[in-house]
Amino acid sequence: MLYSVYLIEHPDHVCTVHYFPPEEEEKRLNWMRHLGILRFEKLGVVDHLRNGFDEEVALVQRSSRPMLLLEHWLNDGRSYMSVDHAKKMLAADSSDYSWMSGRDSGNHAFIRFVPYFYPSLVFRSYCVADFEIPTTTPVRLFIQETMIRPICSLSIVSDDDTYSKGDWRESLGEVAAEVGHPGIIDVRLSDVSDLITECSRKMLLVSDEMAPKYIPRNWLESAVSNLDLRRSRIENESAGYVVH
Secondary structure (H helix, E strand, O other), X not given: OOEEEEXXXXXXXXXXXXXXXXXXXXXXXXXXXXXXXXXXXXEEEEOOOOXXXXXXXXXXXXXXXXXXXXXXXXXXOOOEEEHHHHHHHHHHOOOOOOOOOOOOOHHHEEEEEOOOOOOEEEEOOOXXXXXXXXXXXXXXXXXXXXXXXXXXXXXXXXXXXXXXOOOOEEEEEEEEEEEOOOOOEEEEHHHHHHHHOOXXXXXXXXXXXXXXXXXXXXXXXXXXHHHHHHHHHHHHHHOOOOOO
């Protein structure tokens, strides 16, 4: 059976490979557009599902943009990030969320934590609560690896088991949060940005299209450097030079 192979870039700039039967190709792509994917690229057509690592990497190498493998032996499946986005992050060298850049309402941006859901970004410029004295409570903010390591996300749960136990996790410190409906905790985005700078691993902001996710700068810098070195070696060998 034939399958069309697509490389999909999600709103957090993480890319994954998808196999669509030709008769469902347009329907699947339309649904992913509805979900807000940033980009997609067709890598080719295969005559059966290829589950092996080497086969998928060979397909990804067909992409018009070089890709980094977000590699960790505990990862659930394989994910990638474009090298151009990685280099853009390294050049910016920032963990500061820029979604409110140029607007005069930065104090109304919050990261919302709701039990059993991923954190979300909310902008409360017209909330009734903004005209009242909010109820506040101290919470401890954590940063932890997701199931797409080394991508990291935020949490306010001291024993959060959203991801596998044993993954890297760190307390960033305590912050005053605002309490909405039962179970809804809003942490001001500016406070999040301040705490991220205190992390023992320097973090870079991965995406400003959704609730912030981060990646360790050292990991990303090493991955880009190693990829550039491998590409240089291949180019030199193709030109007849051997690099030791």
